[in-house]
Amino acid sequence: MGFVFVSGDLALxxxxxxxxxxxxxxxxxxxxxxxxxxxxxxxxLSDEPPVDAAGLRRTRxxxxxxxxxxxxxxxxxxxxEDDLRELNRAAAGPTPRMALxxxxxxxxxxIAAVAAEVARxxxxxxxxxDRLRVRECGHPDCTRVYIDRSRAGNRQWCGMEExxxxxxxxxxxxxxxxxxxx
Numbered sequence: 001m002g003f004v005f006v007s008g009d010l011a012l013x014x015x016x017x018x019x020x021x022x023x024x025x026x027x028x029x030x031x032x033x034x035x036x037x038x039x040x041x042x043x044x045l046s047d048e049p050p051v052d053a054a055g056l057r058r059t060r061x062x063x064x065x066x067x068x069x070x071x072x073x074x075x076x077x078x079x080x081e082d083d084l085r086e087l088n089r090a091a092a093g094p095t096p097r098m099a100l101x102x103x104x105x106x107x108x109x110x111i112a113a114v115a116a117e118v119a120r121x122x123x124x125x126x127x128x129x130d131r132l133r134v135r136e137c138g139h140p141d142c143t144r145v146y147i148d149r150s151r152a153g154n155r156q157w158c159g160m161e162e163x164x165x166x167x168x169x170x171x172x173x174x175x176x177x178x179x180x181x182x
């Protein structure tokens with residue numbers, strides 16, 4: 001299973017690791033190894049950190065805090081105090097260590113550093129102007145949120161491959177079926 005990074009923000013990409021929340025939830029962070037792999041694919045760390053079941057549980061909890069805060073912001077609702085406390089607690093953690101090596105940039109740290117990086121990204125998003133550009137995918141079942149940085153501000157899908165093409169193909173099939181039956 002591959003991760004998709006189409007949200008335009010680290011915190012939103014973590015939120016997207018639980019897909020189809022309203023219909024048939026699909027968990028992408030099933031095992032600690034999945035989370036370790038995500039940290040590298042997301043560019044947070046250069047090498048997979050050790051992750052145990054508790055680290056996976058805490059990261060999933062942070063993911064849900066981020067998702068709830070983003071949804072509350074999108075819906076114009078006040079942020080839940082418990083979620084703000086949890087986000088700020090995670091953001092106070094250690095940051096990944098950066099080093100310049102002969103092969104380029106190296107980012108190292110543990111799962112707490114990953115959580116801190118995600119939490120700081122969420123805080124920057126929610127406190128900045130990009131919060132006004134956060135949208136939810138237009139696919140009826142998709143719950144992925146992303147930053148709409150399109151010039152016209154009319155991006156409809158989290159990504160064309162996963163959702164946009166599916167909806168467009170379904171609409172095409174529906175139009176063809178109607179034209180055949182007419």
